[in-house]
Amino acid sequence: DTVYIAKESDALEPRVAASPDTVKRMTALGLDVIVQKGAGAGSQISDEAFQAAGARIGTAADAKKADVVLRVRRPSDTDIKSLKAGAIVLAQMDPYGNEPALAALAKAGVTAFAMELMPRITRAQSMDVLSSQANLAGYQAVIEAAHSFGRAMPMMMTAAGTVAAAKVFVMGAGVAGLQAIATARRLGAAVSATDVRPAAKEQVASLGAKFIAVEDDEFKAAETAGGYAKEMSKEYQAKQAALVADHISKQDIVVTTALIPGRPAPRLISRDMLKGMKPGSVAVDLAVERGGNIEGARPGETVVIDGVTVIGLLNLPGRIAASASLLYAKNLYTFLETMVDKESGSVKVNMDDELVKATALTHAGAIVHPAFGGQTS
Numbered sequence: 062d063t064v065y066i067a068k069e070s071d072a073l074e075p076r077v078a079a080s081p082d083t084v085k086r087m088t089a090l091g092l093d094v095i096v097q098k099g100a101g102a103g104s105q106i107s108d109e110a111f112q113a114a115g116a117r118i119g120t121a122a123d124a125k126k127a128d129v130v131l132r133v134r135r136p137s138d139t140d141i142k143s144l145k146a147g148a149i150v151l152a153q154m155d156p157y158g159n160e161p162a163l164a165a166l167a168k169a170g171v172t173a174f175a176m177e178l179m180p181r182i183t184r185a186q187s188m189d190v191l192s193s194q195a196n197l198a199g200y201q202a203v204i205e206a207a208h209s210f211g212r213a214m215p216m217m218m219t220a221a222g223t224v225a226a227a228k229v230f231v232m233g234a235g236v237a238g239l240q241a242i243a244t245a246r247r248l249g250a251a252v253s254a255t256d257v258r259p260a261a262k263e264q265v266a267s268l269g270a271k272f273i274a275v276e277d278d279e280f281k282a283a284e285t286a287g288g289y290a291k292e293m294s295k296e297y298q299a300k301q302a303a304l305v306a307d308h309i310s311k312q313d314i315v316v317t318t319a320l321i322p323g324r325p326a327p328r329l330i331s332r333d334m335l336k337g338m339k340p341g342s343v344a345v346d347l348a349v350e351r352g353g354n355i356e357g358a359r360p361g362e363t364v365v366i367d368g369v370t371v372i373g374l375l376n377l378p379g380r381i382a383a384s385a386s387l388l389y390a391k392n393l394y395t396f397l398e399t400m401v402d403k404e405s406g407s408v409k410v411n412m413d414d415e416l417v418k419a420t421a422l423t424h425a426g427a428i429v430h431p432a433f434g435g436q437t438s
């Protein structure tokens with residue numbers, strides 16, 4: 062069977078869904094790999110590097126030949142037209158609120174998988190695109206903050222005087238937050254962090270950061286069975302806000318990463334709290350795409366609010382695309398490998414597999430995912 066690696070049609074997306082390593086692995090499985098010309102350019106992977114790994118370089122028209130298409134983002138309406146019926150598409154489909162796009166995928170007869178719906182179980186750890194990309198986003202958030210800060214991060218004792226260590230506060234200590242903590246620590250900052258899940262406390266401490274949170278009865282029950290945070294009550298939010306307002310006034314850099322599955326991001330920093338920060342402080346809102354943790358943060362923009370630089374950059378993993386693509390490509394390859402028959406080199410979807418059930422959005426002309434109106438069998 063033939064696998065097609067698309068060049069992303071969104072000009073703001075530099076990542077690519079394959080690497081020379083995964084191309085080599087796919088050809089070893091007996092698959093023919095076609096890479097759209099220039100697909101790796103934004104991730105420092107040349108056509109020659111893909112070729113040397115065993116791929117053929119093709120054009121957009123070659124998508125029609127593909128049994129499997131690997132992408133970073135959901136195919137556009139134009140992209141969909143170039144797919145053959147029955148083709149499998151693996152991408153971050155961003156399905157919530159995009160039901161018309163799902164209907165278009167179904168109508169085209171493709172089997173579309175939303176990689177971000179991969180269950181967070183041991184078997185699927187190496188296919189977990191949310192984790193691989195959030196980890197890099199957490200790293201890059203601190204790099205961007207440091208770049209905008211205008212001061213050094215570590216304490217420096219020099220003959221000309223002492224520079225104080227920057228104080229960094231990370232809100233939300235999931236995958237992105239924990240990497241932000243680790244990165245800020247490596248740069249020599251004094252780091253503190255907060256979360257509503259009690260499990261985060263030990264993880265924050267193990268990275269050498271101070272844990273700050275309202276640890277009441279609601280906090281003790283804030284983690285769902287799936288390991289995610291619940292939406293907190295108004296009372297809890299008020300207590301948290303008071304604690305944060307005081308703490309934040311002493312910080313130089315704040316990185317927010319708080320998300321609640323299926324809900325808007327919780328508002329953690331108000332305009333008043335920003336006002337309480339020292340001029341020259343920096344705040345990075347990683348949740349800006351989902352409504353934002355910081356009041357006034359704007360998707361895709363950096364704004365200065367009351368002397369505080371508020372960074373709302375989108376697609377932070379895309380700003381370290383070479384690393385992000387490497388990990389993303391491996392996530393997709395690992396999932397695809399589960400569908401390849403090693404004897405014949407053909408790809409077959411087992412609709413009863415739990416990973417397939419969790420991620421398949423469309424199949425055989427219909428929407429099949431129960432979260433989007435599909436019928437469960």
Ligand code: NAD
Nearest residue numbers: 181182192233234235236256257258288290318319320327
């Ligand atoms: P996420 O992106 O959904 O949220 C980021 C963080 O924000 C979470 O830690 C969450 O608790 C926190 N948060 C939510 N509301 C908050 C509030 N009001 N105030 C402060 N913090 C708030 O989370 P994630 O990074 O995807 O991680 C979620 C969980 O899944 C974690 O426990 C993580 O360790 C776990 N996980 C498990 C696996 C696996 O087992 N394969 C893989 C990845 C992550």
